[in-house]
Amino acid sequence: MIHVRRLGKQIGAEILNVDVRALDDAGFAAIYRAWLDYNVVVVPDQHLELDDFLRYSRRFGAIYPHPSKSTRHPHHPEITVLGVNKFGPDGTLDQAIYRRGAEGWHTDGAYDAEPFKATQLYALAVPSRGGDTLFASMYAAHDALPSRLRDRLEGRTGIFTYGGRRKATALLDPEDRDWTPVRHPIIRTHPETGRKALYFDPGKILSIDGLDAAESDAIIDELTERMIQPEGEYRHRWRNGDIVIWDNRCSYHKAAGDYPPEEDRIHWRVSIKEH
Numbered sequence: 001m002i003h004v005r006r007l008g009k010q011i012g013a014e015i016l017n018v019d020v021r022a023l024d025d026a027g028f029a030a031i032y033r034a035w036l037d038y039n040v041v042v043v044p045d046q047h048l049e050l051d052d053f054l055r056y057s058r059r060f061g062a063i064y065p066h067p068s069k070s071t072r073h074p075h076h077p078e079i080t081v082l083g084v085n086k087f088g089p090d091g092t093l094d095q096a097i098y099r100r101g102a103e104g105w106h107t108d109g110a111y112d113a114e115p116f117k118a119t120q121l122y123a124l125a126v127p128s129r130g131g132d133t134l135f136a137s138m139y140a141a142h143d144a145l146p147s148r149l150r151d152r153l154e155g156r157t158g159i160f161t162y163g164g165r166r167k168a169t170a171l172l173d174p175e176d177r178d179w180t181p182v183r184h185p186i187i188r189t190h191p192e193t194g195r196k197a198l199y200f201d202p203g204k205i206l207s208i209d210g211l212d213a214a215e216s217d218a219i220i221d222e223l224t225e226r227m228i229q230p231e232g233e234y235r236h237r238w239r240n241g242d243i244v245i246w247d248n249r250c251s252y253h254k255a256a257g258d259y260p261p262e263e264d265r266i267h268w269r270v271s272i273k274e275h
């Protein structure tokens, strides 16, 4: 019998007593419900081949190859492999690979007209220390906004691009770096839960539409300060065989980026959209 155990105060749940290779529709519905309720779901102790991981991931939606072509699995482009080829031919550590996702709190795919609904990782190798992934609730961020700021943002869109204001595009092939910016409402209603979230990403946003540059920059700075509410956080310490899925429509995450670089930290990763 599937058991759902809550992890953080507001987000994070662990699903116990399940083998995702042999999961019926009722079992999957229980996991999906827990995911909508707690935004980050951990399924520990799984023993998956690549096809098992793809099959299970497709139950959440459609899988799309990540725009970073150089980090795709050579035979399965819809799988990104995190943490491989960290060292260049001269032995130097490639920071873009080692620190992928560690530059700051973010939500995956805000540079896309239809951002990723979910991202799912499966842990193949876990370092002896460090390498956690941190999560935080966008609902908590929204609910904690002062009403002055919420009123200023309601109905406004943000303009987002790959790499944002820092132009951090090292993981893209050179011919893919000229990205066309997209717009998203900053206060976004989750399509499945109906709850309001602060949809924001300091590493991808360029500006807030309709504000002058100084006010837009000031609000971006203020949102960067306010986006993480401590009671809305969950920190995941990885074990081999963990599957973790997060909802990019209502949670932020970042990699701790602090493990011994000479050790392996390897995950299969998929980006999931609605259709």
Ligand SMILES: O=C(O)CCC(=O)C(=O)O
Binding pocket: 082, 100, 101, 102, 108, 119, 131, 132, 133, 253, 254, 255, 256, 269
């Ligand atoms: O490696 C991690 O902990 C997370 C990296 C990340 O941000 C991502 O895969 O989207």
Ligand SMILES: [Fe+2]
Binding pocket: 101, 106, 107, 108, 253
């Ligand atoms: Fe990410």
